[in-house]
Amino acid sequence: MSRLIVISNRVSVPKAAGAAGAQGGLAVALNSALREHRGIWFGWSGQETEEFTGHLNMQRIEGVTTATIDLEPQDIDEYYNGYANRTLWPLFHYRIDLTEYDRNFGEGYERVNARFADSVLPLIEPDDLVWVHDYHLLPLGSMLRQKGVKNRTGLFLHTPWPPTRLLVSLPFHERLVSSMLEYDVIGFQTQEWLESFIHYVSKELGLPITEDGTIDYGGRRIIARAFPIGIDFAEFVEGxxxxxxxxxxxxxxxxxxxxxxxxxxxxxxxxxxxxxxxxxxxxxxxxxxxxxxxxxxxxxxxxxxxxxxxxxxxxxxxxxxxxxxxxxxxxxxxxxxxxxxxxxxxxxxxxxxxxxxxxxxxxxxxxxxxxxxxxxxxxxxxxxxxxxxxxxxxxxxxxxxxxxxxxxxxxxxxxxxxxxxxxxxxxxxxxxxxxxxxxxxEDVQHWREEFVAALFGQAEGGGADDTGADDTGAHDKAA
Incomplete structure (x- = not known):
């Protein structure tokens, strides 16, 4: 069975899953999935370093391997506090009045995504499934393709996806979405967010889309689908x-x-x-x-x-x-x-x-x-x-x-x-x-199985492995 490589902004060590303030969201959903899938969870440690080295801090607890890196203060300010949480987060939640556009934010976002790609690359083996999470890392799949990664790669967005009329207010929105199309599977929480994404891809990028949500991009077939996330029902009821x-x-x-x-x-x-x-x-x-x-x-x-x-x-x-x-x-x-x-x-x-x-x-x-x-x-x-x-x-x-x-x-x-x-x-x-x-x-296990099955199915039906990397827009800035 293929390993699961999960990549997200932050990593929650399994032993901390019940700690104060750890309720809800990605941490709760993925700890259980990784325990059963020989997983590696990679992301930012939450710590600062004076100079980025790419050093990996590896831990293995309760069957889950975690790998984290530290980021420089400028990275945190521009990538996390800036582009992720002052640009994308408000925009994706329809709060265009709170959305800030700053070129430095975009450059920091690209820089940190590139650092993630460089750091996680040695951990990825040929048969691994790579599962990237959320708005912090939208262009990461494109950067991994540039580095020769041909693995089945998926993106799951935990936030809403805004209507096209709002998204086009984002500078260089075409380049950001084009970089997302380097994934084999793109998942959304609901049909509404999926339909907003499909509308943008069709109207702004002019790409053909089949009735089942398959996007034809540069000779590759990308699956876009809704995968509603659930809780770990059995574990929660036990608690x-x-x-x-x-x-x-x-x-x-x-x-x-x-x-x-x-x-x-x-x-x-x-x-x-x-x-x-x-x-x-x-x-x-x-x-x-x-x-x-x-x-x-x-x-x-x-x-x-x-x-x-x-x-x-x-x-x-x-x-x-x-x-x-x-x-x-x-x-x-x-x-x-x-x-x-x-x-x-x-x-x-x-x-x-x-x-x-x-x-x-x-x-x-x-x-x-x-x-x-x-x-x-x-x-x-x-x-x-x-x-x-x-x-x-x-x-x-x-x-x-x-x-x-x-x-x-x-x-x-x-x-x-x-x-x-x-x-x-x-x-x-x-x-x-x-x-x-x-x-x-419709618990977290169902969600995990549905998404991973889509990644496997995409590989069988033809995906990134067919043509290799498509570098359309891959080197452009996200902002």
Whole structure:
């Protein structure tokens, strides 16, 4: 069986998977996949070095080999804080008003991708499958092709892909997308993001595309397809039944003293719609004064990307809104919003989810959102909580039996909170049963198997191995 070489911006060492702040996203999804696939996970260590050497720090823990490199401060500023998180991230989440275009950012992005390619190259054996992740490394496949890598290579994008009318605002967008077409398989979270990509490739690059999403590019066939990511269902349920989870559940239940509890768990990010969520809860308290003292919102929001100004602004905004709402609706024995800027182990989060009557997951735009799926998995089937989910989260397509809301409408969210609080037990059970079936059946193993199968299938049907590297646009700057 071929090995799996996973390449991502950051690497999560398996032993740290349950550590505080490690919940959700790529780390949770891939640790399990790599344990079963003789994998190597390569990426940035998160550490700085005065001078880049390409030295690999290798570790092997629980059957997973990790390999990391350190980056220079300029690399981190231009590649990570700059192009990745001040250019691509806001643009891909439809926030063109926050998108920054800076030539130095683009040069740093290209430089670090080239350093990744140079460093990972000695680790790749002829039969390996190479699986690159996310917006940080879009041109990496093209750079590996330049260095003679003919392996089956895939890219999975965890974020949304923006509509063409937004993407064309990115300087040199054609070159960036052309470099992505050096992969054999390009995966997206949902059909919506896939369709946006296909529209761009057809309209802006003029490439022929078959009905099954195969793109003809320079004599090569590239598969573009949706692969919705899931959680490690069995592992999460095991953690939810642990002593740590029960203790966290009991502690939180006791603290709310019989009141109804809503919970939100999100990175501190403008795409998560936390400000709009707080305003919606504030409206609920105003519109329903008879229930105002009976409902608590616990919002867990670990800080992220503190060096980026827009993230500093969202933190200040949330602190101001929390103070305003609590000031208007609290009394000496009750505070309606508990706003916590720290992370918790996943077992503790599972206990918190189970204690909650409502899971409030209302991002303005999200590639998938695994918190929604974790909330469903943690519930007691006999007395489940209700999931309120943004219609703009990728997870909404799979979790249609949640209460779907428009997070931009405080009135809609407020009314939906009231509906959830009053929902009869029979309806809660019926909705939860359908949600749980989706989360269980379409878990992370299913996602991994589907993507890897597509890579194998592409090799059988003809891919990069047929023609070798196509260097169209390969040496151009991404910005």
């Amino acid at each position: 939810a039944n642990s002593a740590e989870a029960r203790e966290a559940h009991d502690r939180l239940k006791a603290s709310v003293r019989g009141r109804k509890l809503m919970i939100g768990v999100d990175r501190l990010d403008y795409s998560k719609g936390l400000g709009e969520r707080f305003e919606s809860f504030g409206r609920f308290l105003t519109d329903n004064p008879g229930q105002a003292g009976d409902v608590v919102l616990l919002q867990i929001a670990p800080p992220s990307r503190g060096d980026v100004a827009s993230y500093q602004q969202i933190r200040e905004d949330l602190e101001r809104k929390t103070g305003h709402i609590n000031g208007a609706h609290a009394d000496v024995a009750f505070v309606p919003i508990r706003y916590v800027n720290r992370g918790y182990p996943r077992s503790h989060l599972a206990g918190f989810y189970r204690a909650a009557d409502i899971g409030l997951v209302t991002p303005l735009r999200d590639g998938m959102n695994l918190v929604a799926k974790e909330f469903v998995a943690a519930q007691d089937p006999e007395d489940p909580g209700v999931l309120i989910l943004s219609q703009f989260a990728g997870a909404a397509l799979q979790l249609a039996d949640a209460l779907l809301v428009n997070p931009h409408s405080t009135e809609h969210v407020s009314e939906t909170i009231k509906r959830a609080l009053e929902m009869p037990l029979a309806e809660r059970r019926q909705r939860h049963e359908k949600l749980l079936a989706s989360v269980c059946d």
